[in-house]
Amino acid sequence: MLTLICRHFLARASAYYALTAITLLVMVPTLCLVPPGEHLTHISAKDFITVHTRNTPTTYYEGRHGPTGFEYELMHRFADYLGVSLNLDATHHPESVLPAVRENGDLGAAALPLLPSTPGVHYTRPIIQMQPLVVYRRGLHGIQAPSDLVGLELGTLSKAGTSEALRDLQRRHPTLSWKESHELEVAELLARVEDGTLDAAVIFEHQFRLNRLFFPNVERGFTLGDPLSMVWALPSGRGLGLLEAANRFLQDLQESGMLDRLFSRYFGHDDYLEYVGTRTFLGHLDARLPRYTELFQQSAQETGFDWKLLAAVGYQESHWDPDAVSPTGVRGLMMLTNPTASDMGIADRTDPAQSIDGGARYLRSVKDRLPESITGDDRLFMAMAAYNVGLGHLYDARKIAEKRGGNPDSWADVRAALPCYKNVNGTAKHVTATPVAASR
Template structure:
């Protein structure tokens, strides 16, 4: 019996992950995170349930994957040449870059050569360590501390408290956590573009791995992956340190133009128009011309796939966008995959 057959026979998919806003965490509405949602979709694809293992460190996740203690890892793992020697990676689901992080009020380095006079700390076992090792080949005086107990979130806390001078974080991590640490800044990109993917133990049995390849090709083709990324990261484009002031200005200047549309669309589906307006503000600041880097656009920031689902031909038309957003909210109240 191959691995795929074993998973289906047991009815459980066992996955290694880590507790992080980018991967897996518990919110007021239950578990969430991009990795969590992807794994749940894959389990649905296989018609099985899920079980999660959360090791104490990132290094332990990789070690347990290699020793076959779970079916695979879904933990925001960067594909590197070194890791390809030990793991199999299905199609990547997200593109990121490693960033050198510093704090406001301290020396802001311009490049890696400026790091030699400060305390630089990074998480043991991550691709960040591999990046530093490569930099040291051209900057022999470069030094850093390898932390085996804290994750990136922990090091960002130390940096915010001025206990260290610099650390490294993936761009997706900084995107989600920066709102909690407004004094942390990206000094520069310290690595080329990297791609995140699940990690499977290298084995002659490729049955489950091949099914994961089929799964990712499917959710890329039907835009489900695009929708999930927009769900977890789309809101961050509107996070600003002067957000309250901005809201008051938009409340006075923008909302009156669209309030009747929000009320009409909400009345049609029997829910509070203020909920619909709040979603519209979170998505676009009530800007019918809004466009995100991932291609969503309009007042409700609909993806092309979502627009097709709700019959919207012109995403930049406020009426179409608002009524389409209302219909999607009615059909999928827990998703908000604009």
């Protein structure tokens, strides 16, 4: 039986898998053979590029504003770079991506590891480095070294690249064994560790970051082997024009710093709650949030925010406690100061309806006051940061980021420059901590 944690995750993650086997543009991929050397010309002529990918939270999924995901961002930007439309063919099954690329696709982008001797495909330059990581069920003791995995019920995903690290380890520990799944996704594998079906699993570190909140009984263990390069795959035998274009695009993305910013946007929220904090959050999710859901939804309609984002800010500020108060006098569910409450026309900060209304309108006003040069998610994240630490501190952090050679309009660069402002009790208040990150 799935645990409460897994049920929460599966309910939230269902949208990720809704688009399986559906393309973004309704068109039939070409099945004709493309003469060698003319692949890039052929793509320009048909005015779209067909990319085979996977419908997973770490790659491509349906977000609150439409398709999103780390590799989706890269694919979309590459299509724009070529001046063509993006045609996605999404699947759950990793083993089907490379055959599809070899048969009739233009590109494969599905968190593919760079593996030796893959017939029929060319690989691009590395995009990111993916570090294999051992995770294990809380309560198991002594999981500190590779030799400790011998005798455990151990699992990993087929075709992900993590099995290569296990095979290397098996040469030193011949009795090591594990199960490779062709059907499960990362979240389902972690669910099996969570409920005790597996003792441990090997996934990639950035995958654990993204899923950690939903599995509080799964502990981070240790890294295993060397990092693997994530790459794109292109069919061989059709010339090198598209490969060269992809490599130029990825190099430009890396040199501009955009690649790091995109990675940080999707996987950089690593200040996750630990075991006790996660349990507390999930308990409040059931016991407290339902009382205020309609209020968050009403304020969201009036201010244009996602109601779950407002709820996440409320949790970050007060754990959805309308009577919360700080030693400095900040009070209420949305933790408004007296001047802010006065500016927003709020008479009673401890009244949940007034507090949520005032907090949502204040967040809206902060977002509207930011410089026009800050756009997209960067603008939203900086608005939440300013809500938490104040506009003055945010502007100071932007100046620091610029002095360091960073981009003051990039949340990834500003976040690195933003000090960890603490309240009198010494508790760090970061607006990008887990509840806010989870609302994405």
